[in-house]
Structure formats: structure tokens, C-alpha cells
Amino acid sequence: MRTLGKWLGRILLSLILAAVVIGVWKREEILRLWAVNSLFAEDRIVGNFSNMDAAFLTAPLPRGNGPVSPLPIGDPAPLPAGIGDWIDQRAVTSLLVMKDGEIRHEDYFLGTGPDDRRISWSIAKSYLSALFGILLDEGTIASLDDPVTRYAPLLTGTAYDGATLRNVLNMASGVIFDEDYHDPNSDINRMGRVIALGGTLDDFTASFSERFSDPGQVWKYVSIDTHVIGMVIRGATGRSVSELLAEKIIAPLGQEQDAYYLTDGAGVAFVLGGLNITTRDYARFAQMILQNGTYNGQQIVPAGWIAASTAATAPTEPGRTAYGYQWWIPAKARPGEFLGRGVYGQYLYIDQTRKVVIVATAADRAFREPGVNDGNIAMFRQIADGL
Template structure:
């Protein structure tokens, strides 16, 4: 019995030591997985969204050597009646309103500030659309009707084989992908764990083999479509999206402070939702889009691409919010009204005829509630009309 006790003690000690060794060896992965699994927890979400580099690998997006031009200020403007309730209900963390290129309102909430680099979530898709338009104009990509496999051959044999670039720009690939943010085992949440644990999104995209519809036949929001656009860009140019975005979009705009992209284990940018900038830097991008791609006297993005990408070209269902090339258009939009949108309350809203740009960041854990989006759109429109 005494011999067995000694043996059992040695076994337990060995198991404890092994656990400690594995814990140290996998410490970073364990920390990142824990951070991802608690990313949206009440009490943590606001600070987490300002410090995403604590949870994920990142690649820097430098502000460059030149200081950004200051965003001019116009006459201060009060928000419409009911805005205070909206700010609270929708857990808004920052709100910046511009008209005719001048700031009319800027405020930060829930302990955030102007230096916070807030996560874009899917507003990043609209940035990628702008970059794509530049590369198309430069001739790096021949046509949006080319098959994605022309530039991303590793997708041959996957569900993306036969889809065109236009299809993925429109979120009309037909690829079966579960976008349920509240299902732990959904594809969108599996993708988050791939990023956190150092996997590769190229392999993840190539692993999908099923379609629910033929490419171009119908619209369904499929975030991995945007990663495929990134694969096309990298295949066409031989360069990273991080480098290209910094050079062709960010450098002409200038940044308040360095931004960063979340990346996967191979250092590939999480292009479908991984940008992190200050609210003012999101405003610089939005103002450039509002101005038909022009900023600071330079044509950053071709005007014809801005027009094409913000037009409702996707095969969305009648009466539903419409979609272009990674931009949203309200179902009842007037000409020149469109927006970029990210989960938990991230928005770049543009009303071009009114000359109004609104940037909102949030930590809205009820963003999927019935009426939440409509409430946001109504407030943006009321703000624009009040200026």
C-alpha cells in the first residue's frame, strides 16, 4: 500500500508538472482564447473594444511621418430631442458629426476618449472596398467579373470555385456560412477562435464546400466573402493588405495615431472586421468617401468606384436593407445615403446631399434586438436633418 501511495504521488506530481509545462508553453494561446471567450462580457466589453491588441495578434498601421491635418470645427451643435436616451439604450461609446467637412459635434462616453483606438468590426469591409477600387483602377485586377480562383487558386475545389469577384463584393457567393454571433459553434465564432489560436483564415475559407445557392443568385451576409476579397488582392499584387491599405488609403488621409489590424497566425489581416482606429480617423475615411474619393486635394479613391460601390447592386430581397460592394444602403434611401456597419454599434453614416458624416462606435450587446438598427438609422437621419 505504501509503495502504491508513493507511485500515485509520483504520477500526480508528474501530471501537475506536465500541466504546468503545457500551461507555460501554451500560455499565449490560452490567454487569447480566454480573452476571446470573454470579449463581449458585460463589464468588460467597452474596455475590450479599445484594447483589442490584448486579445489578438496585430499588424501596425502607422500614421506616417507627417502630422495629420486637423479636422476643422464648425459651430457647436446640440443633438436632437431623445438623443440622450438613444445614447444610453444603444451603448454608444463615441459620436462624431460633421457637416461640410467641419466637426459640429464630438463626444465620448462610458469612459472612452479621443485617443481610444476602437475596433471597427465590419466597418472594415468598407475600407477594403475602397482599397479594391484603387487596385482595380491601377490594373492590378482586370475585372470584377473574373473568377476569384484566378487570383486565389487555393480556393479551387472549394465552395468559392465558380464565384466571381463581383459575387463576393455583393455578398452573393451562395456559400453556406453560419453568421450567428450568439451560437458558440457557428462558423463566424469558429472563425474568431481560428484567429485567436493562430490558425490561418486562408485555410478556413478554403475548407467550405457547400452552397445554399448558385453564385450571384441571391444575397446573404457571409463575412468570409470579404476575406476572399483580401485573398484576391494579395494574389493579384503579391503584397499584404496591411501594406497596401497603409500606402494607398491611410497615408493620404493621415492618422491621429497609429492604428492596427488584427491578424491571423500567418500575419494575414483580418480584413472583414479587424481595423482599430480613433473615431476621428474613421471620420477622415468617411469624409473622403463623402467627397467622392477626394481628400486634401488628392483623388484617393476613383470617384466612379465610390459611385459603383455605394449603389444597391446586390440581389437583396425586396423591402430589405440593400447592399453594394461592402456598403449598406437603407431600403428607403434617398440618393447619396449609405453607411458602413459593424456589430455592436459601429457605423460610418453618410448623407452626401446634406454634406453630413456621422461616426458612431458602440458596445451594444443588444444590437440584434428587433428595432435596434432602425433606431440607429432614425437617429442618424434626425441628426442630419437638424444641422
């Protein structure tokens, strides 16, 4: 018995040592996995959304060496009655309102500030759309009707084989992808674990093999389509999206701070939701889009692409919220009204007719409740109408 006890003790000690070794070896992956699992916790979500680089792999988006582009300050805006309740209910962390290129209101909440680089979530999709439009205009990408496999051959034989660039820009690939943020086993949450554990998003994307419809027939919002756009851009240029976005959009805007992308284990940017930028710098991008791609006298994004990408071209249901090329068009949209939108309450609201830009960031855990998005848009319209 004494010999058996010694033997069991040695086994237990070996198991403990092995666990310690594995824990040290995989420490970063374990910490990132823990960060994913606690990312949206009520007591952590606000801080997490302003400090994503503390937990995840990142790639820099340098602002460049040019001067900071000033954002003029105009007269304070009269804000709608009840906006304070809306800010509290929606856990708004920042609100910036511009009219005619001037800041008319800027405020920060829940302990955040103007220097916080805030996670974009799906606002990043609209940035990628702008980059895609530049490359299309330059001829690096030949046609919206090219198959995605022309530029991303890894997708040959997958659910994306047969889809065109237009299809994925429109979120009409027909690929089966579960985007339920509240289901830990959904595809979107499995993707988060791929990032946390240092896996590769390209391989994850190539693992999808089933479609619910032929490409181009049905609109369904699936974020994986945007990763395919990133694969296409990298395949067409031989360069990273991080380098291209910094060179062609971030630097020309004259941002106040460097930005960054979250990345997977191969250093590939999480283009469908991983941008981290200050509220003021989001406003610079939105103002450039409002001005049909021009900023500081420079045509950054082709005007034709702004018009095409913000038009309701996806096969959405009539009378419902519409979609363009990675931009949203509200139901019963007013002329020139569209937006970039991310989960948990991130918005770039643009009203070209009224020359209004509204940037709102939030940590709204109730963002998917019925009526929340419509209520947010109604508030933005009230703000725009009051300027």
C-alpha cells in the same frame, strides 16, 4: 500498497508538471482564447473594444510621415430631443458629427476618449472595398467578373470555386456560413477561435465546401466573403493588406494616430472586422468617401468606384435594406445615403446630399434586437436634418 501509492504520486506529479509546461508553452494562445470567450461580457466589452491589441496578434498600419490633416471645428450642432436616452440605451461610446467637412459635434462616453483606437468590426469591410477599388483602377485586378480562384488558387475545389469577385463583393457567393454571434458553435465564432489559437484564416476559408445557391443568385451576408476579397488582393499584389491599406489610404488621409489590424497566426489581417482606429480618423475616411474619393486635394479612391460600390447592386429582396460592394444602403434610402456598419453598434453614416458624416461607436449588446438598426438610422437622419 505503499509502492502503488508512490507510483500514483509520481504519475500525478508528472501530469501536473506536464500541465504546467503546456500552460507556459501555450500561454498566449490560452490568454487569447480566454479573451475571445470574454470579449462581449457586460463588464468588459467597453474596455475590450478600445484595447484589442492587449489580447490579440496585430499588424501596424502606420499613419506615415506627413502632417496631420486638420478637422475644422464648426458651430455646435443642435441635436435631436431624446438623443441622451438613445446614447444610454445603445451604449454609445463615441459620437462625431460633421457637416461640410467641419466637426459640429464630438463626444465620448462610458469612460472612453478621443485617443482610443476602436475596433471597427464590419466597418473594416468598407475600407477593404475602397482598397479594392484602387487596385482595380490601377489594373492590378483585371475585372470584377474574374473568378476568385484566379487570384486565390487555394480556393480551387472549395465552395468558392466558380464565384466571381463581384459575387463576393456583393455577399452573393452562395457559400454556407453560419454568422450567429450568439451560438458558440457557429462559423463566425469558430473563426474567432482560429484567430485566438494562432490558426490561419486562409485554411479556415478553404475548408468550406457547401453552397446553398449558385453564386450571384441570392444575397446573404456572410463575413467570410470579405476574407476572400483579402485573399484576392494578396494574390494579385504579392503584398499584405496591412501594407497596402497603410500606403494607399491611411497615410494619404493624414490620420492623427497609427492604426492596426488584428491578425491570424500567419500575420494575415482580419480584414472582415479587425481594424482599430480612432473616431476622428474614421471620420477622415468617411469624409473622403463622401467627397467621392478626394481628400486634401488628392484623389485617393477613384470616384467611379465610390459610385459603383455604394450603389444597391446585390440581389437583395425588393424594399429591404440593400447592399453594394461592402457598403449598406438603407431601406427607402435618400439620395446619396449609405453606410458602413459593424456589430455592436459601429457606424459610418454618410449623406452626400446633405454633406453629413456621422461616426458612432458603441458596445451595444442588444444590437441584434428587432428595430435597433432602423432606430439608429432614424437617429442619424434626425441629426442630419437638424444641421
